[in-house]
Amino acid sequence: MLENIDDGCLEQCFHPEVVESVRRDMLGSVPADELAQLFKVLGDNTRIRILDALYRSELCVCDLTALLCMNQSAVSHQLRVLRDARIVKSRKYGKKVLYSLDDEHISGLVRMGSEHVRELKK
Amino acid sequence: MLENIDDGCLEQCFHPEVVESVRRDMLGSVPADELAQLFKVLGDNTRIRILDALYRSELCVCDLTALLCMNQSAVSHQLRVLRDARIVKSRKYGKKVLYSLDDEHISGLVRMGSEHVRELKK
DNA sequence: CTTATATATGAACTGCTGCTCATATGATAA
């Protein structure tokens, strides 16, 4: 009896037992969203370069602007995205604002991602 | 003398030595792009849920369609993105196509990402 | 063969994202 399934998403399915078992174990919709959101923040060339730079040293906005050869406004906008995601933190130092990585998980993710990319080349 | 720097991105910079050192160590533009591309593929709610499901079992398209309560076409389009990124692989079985994860790095990334998300809640 | 089923794909639409430009804020120096 599969009538106890509360939504109508299984009509055409051919492995109802497997699907039910997977459905039970899967991430909830909220955690899946949060995870996707984290990867979305990492999924931009500018932000990856910022993180790669901050992984090596604490830097101010104008250093990053120079390093990336980009508009200061563009860099600030991306730093805001990273700050909002709590991936990066900042502190004031005179007129400047110094940025650094907020979390050691992030460098782990970047390292593991790089490994995957390297593997694909083989 | 900083005139040997080949581009004009350093005019306003106030830590030229640090910037130069970081610049030397940073990822090249191609690897940074590939890494961002990988995270971009992971940075979508639908694709995360597909990967989460496939992490638990090999599944056909119609199973995934039922699990995600989505249009079959939408699922196929996202599977193509995952296939192109070599994150997922497929094999034919009769009329069906069975999908599974292609790489163990991916589950590692998802696990580490989940950990980061969990940490943020505290 | 024809029909039905499973999946893939192209076109079109819509919403989102990242950049630029202009400007605001905030801090230091004169």
Next chain:
DNA sequence: TTATCATATGAGCAGCAGTTCATATATAAG
């Protein structure tokens, strides 16, 4: 105070990404 430097932010725009719809392909069954 005013002027200058460093950063942040809002508006506007252009390109991209995810969905739907319609249809194509492929396999199996009759």
